[in-house]
Amino acid sequence: MSAAERSPGLAARPLAVLPPLILLGLLAALPLLNLGANSVKVLFLTFVSIAASVGWNILGGFAGQVSFGFAVFYGLGAYTTAVGINEGLNPYLTYPLAGAVAALASLLVGLPTFRLRGPYFAIATIGVSEATRVVMTNLEFTGGASGYRITEHVPFRQLEHYFTGLMLAALAVGLSIIVRRSRFGLGLRAIRDDQDAAADSGVNPYALKLGAHAIAAALTAAAGGVYARYAAFIDPEGVFGFPRGVGILLMPVIGGVNTIWGPVIGGGVYGVIEEELVARFPQLHLLLYGVLVMLIILFEPGGVVGLLQRTRRFVLRRREASWQPS
Amino acid sequence: MTFVDFLNLLISALLLAGTYAAMAIGMTVIYGVMKIVNLAHAGFLMLGAYFVYELHERAGLHPLLGVLLAFPAFYVVGVLVHWALGRGVPVSDKPTLASLLLMFGLWLVLQNIGYLVWGTDDRAILTPMTFATIRFGEITIPKIGLVVFASAVISLAALEFVLHRTWFGRSIRALIQNRYSCRIVGIPVERTARRTFGLGIAFAGAAGGLLALLYPFSPDFGRPFLLRSFVIIVLGGLESFSGVFVGSLILALVETFSIFIVPSSYQPAISFSLLVVALIVLPGGVAGFAARMRSRRAE
Numbered sequence: 001m002s003a004a005e006r007s008p009g010l011a012a013r014p015l016a017v018l019p020p021l022i023l024l025g026l027l028a029a030l031p032l033l034n035l036g037a038n039s040v041k042v043l044f045l046t047f048v049s050i051a052a053s054v055g056w057n058i059l060g061g062f063a064g065q066v067s068f069g070f071a072v073f074y075g076l077g078a079y080t081t082a083v084g085i086n087e088g089l090n091p092y093l094t095y096p097l098a099g100a101v102a103a104l105a106s107l108l109v110g111l112p113t114f115r116l117r118g119p120y121f122a123i124a125t126i127g128v129s130e131a132t133r134v135v136m137t138n139l140e141f142t143g144g145a146s147g148y149r150i151t152e153h154v155p156f157r158q159l160e161h162y163f164t165g166l167m168l169a170a171l172a173v174g175l176s177i178i179v180r181r182s183r184f185g186l187g188l189r190a191i192r193d194d195q196d197a198a199a200d201s202g203v204n205p206y207a208l209k210l211g212a213h214a215i216a217a218a219l220t221a222a223a224g225g226v227y228a229r230y231a232a233f234i235d236p237e238g239v240f241g242f243p244r245g246v247g248i249l250l251m252p253v254i255g256g257v258n259t260i261w262g263p264v265i266g267g268g269v270y271g272v273i274e275e276e277l278v279a280r281f282p283q284l285h286l287l288l289y290g291v292l293v294m295l296i297i298l299f300e301p302g303g304v305v306g307l308l309q310r311t312r313r314f315v316l317r318r319r320e321a322s323w324q325p326s
Numbered sequence: 327m328t329f330v331d332f333l334n335l336l337i338s339a340l341l342l343a344g345t346y347a348a349m350a351i352g353m354t355v356i357y358g359v360m361k362i363v364n365l366a367h368a369g370f371l372m373l374g375a376y377f378v379y380e381l382h383e384r385a386g387l388h389p390l391l392g393v394l395l396a397f398p399a400f401y402v403v404g405v406l407v408h409w410a411l412g413r414g415v416p417v418s419d420k421p422t423l424a425s426l427l428l429m430f431g432l433w434l435v436l437q438n439i440g441y442l443v444w445g446t447d448d449r450a451i452l453t454p455m456t457f458a459t460i461r462f463g464e465i466t467i468p469k470i471g472l473v474v475f476a477s478a479v480i481s482l483a484a485l486e487f488v489l490h491r492t493w494f495g496r497s498i499r500a501l502i503q504n505r506y507s508c509r510i511v512g513i514p515v516e517r518t519a520r521r522t523f524g525l526g527i528a529f530a531g532a533a534g535g536l537l538a539l540l541y542p543f544s545p546d547f548g549r550p551f552l553l554r555s556f557v558i559i560v561l562g563g564l565e566s567f568s569g570v571f572v573g574s575l576i577l578a579l580v581e582t583f584s585i586f587i588v589p590s591s592y593q594p595a596i597s598f599s600l601l602v603v604a605l606i607v608l609p610g611g612v613a614g615f616a617a618r619m620r621s622r623r624a625e
């Protein structure tokens with residue numbers, strides 16, 4: 001681990017907590033400006049995306065286990081919440097329930113697939129995701145391919161959804177910071193760098209990966225649940241489809257994997273692009289993501305965050321150079 | 327199940343296996359030489375389908391001629407793509423996530439170019455052969471299946487010839503074994519890698535054309551076949567050519583005969599479940615399993 005990668009403790013930089021808190025406060029106060037319903041919707045969807053993106057990054061970024069299969073958890077979360085609400089549960093109880101269901105499912109998925117490494121794991125998750133989608137498309141209890149409708153006997157309040165989404169995104173970021181700074185997070189980083197070396201130094205890669213998978217799955221499922229309640233209608237193609245899993249993977253890759261804020265930036269970019277482009281050019285956005293991913297892998301594996309850091313270093317160096325007495 | 331039913335299913339499984347082998351072999355050569363898991367394989371399968379389709383619709387070319395033309399056309403495409411990706415597709419010892427994501431990005435690009443050009447509608451290549459059958463008593467063989475099978479087998483035989491009788495083929499097989507030794511004996515590693523990539527893409531394109539003769543297709547055509555290709559090369563042990571044939575046969579048999587156990591709506595899940603099972607139970611594929619058995623017996 002290089003010194004630059006080690007984040008100094010909060011005690012050393014007490015002001016570091018301020019910008020995120022200010023951002024959170026601004027976003028919480030934003031509805032006071034009387035935004036249009038559409039802007040609120042875009043922001044809400046962005047929060048949901050951020051929560052899933054940050055969740056994915058805990059496994060895919062911190063532990064380096066790239067999964068194409070997070071649609072499984074997103075969909076399970078969406079369906080758990082949907083069924084829960086229709087059975088008369090309080091919506092806010094269904095989100096933790098969705099998280100718990102997905103965490104259990106993540107164990108089922110992880111127990112066999114974590115015996116595989118790197119790309120083999122990634123490929124296996126494509127299989128898991130497609131198999132789950134097929135099963136859900138045929139499940140009679142949830143209406144199969146024709147989808148599932150949520151009926152709530154309360155008026156639709158968009159701002160309530162807005163704040164739920166914001167809280168979830170904040171919770172996800174908080175959790176990701178806690179994981180990152182914990183002993184657990186250190187173990188994940190060790191696995192990412194070199195699994196065998198990590199195992200030799202007393203880290204249990206299997207158990208740690210399962211743990212990261214469960215946390216990531218729970219966050220993604222909660223995001224799915226929050227989305228489902230807003231949408232009030234879900235279908236297997238939409239929440240379990242391969243493009244969903246791809247989207248959850250693309251956000252952190254674009255923003256910058258293995259960082260705290262990369263997935264947040266990626267989620268934001270994705271949420272906005274998705275909303276602006278999907279309606280008008282349904283195919284163009286995936287084309288755009290494909291190009292972005294290729295450019296990122298070829299030129300800046302650190303994503304947006306990596307680009308920002310590089311620019312910052314460049315500017316600092318220029319300034320230093322100009323300070324030198326001539 | 328009567329004996330005739332059994333025979334009919336067995337024949338269709340065998341025909342399917344030939345096509346599957348042609349489909350998966352392109353992925354195997356690329357994996358073998360560069361250890362790149364070519365997710366863009368799906369995109370090239372799809373482009374191959376449209377290539378043959380367009381030649382058939384616009385120029386009135388016979389689809390089989392189109393498939394033949396797909397080999398050189400996609401070889402050039404593959405070489406160009408390899409050149410354009412540059413250091414993104416190195417010859418490496420083990421698969422990396424970076425190259426996986428890169429090929430994934432390429433797949434997204436190809437797929438969505440497909441959507442932009444051809445829209446979301448399903449297309450099909452229909453010829454007088456499509457619904458024709460050959461009958462032997464109670465056994466019926468779809469003519470198109472037979473033709474596709476024959477084309478696949480011929481192309482695989484040609485590949486076998488190239489691999490074993492030309493210096494290009496020998497250098498490919500040498501690279502699969504050990505690229506450091508290759509440098510020592512003077513094999514141009516980078517050039518061979520580029521040509522191998524072209525070869526893999528050529529087979530993807532042509533196989534896509536063959537598959538398009540059997541199934542209707544849309545720009546999302548490649549996805550189920552991508553996963554099937556994975557299942558096959560994983561079953562076959564990832565870099566073994568004979569393993570690909572075994573893998574194709576296993577997959578085709580399982581898919582064909584599982585209709586007795588699994589309801590047809592769950593059919594698509596079979597190959598994916600088989601993939602996960604194969605990855606976990608047979609990490610070295612069938613070839614690796616056989617090798618392990620042999621060494622155990624030797625002890």
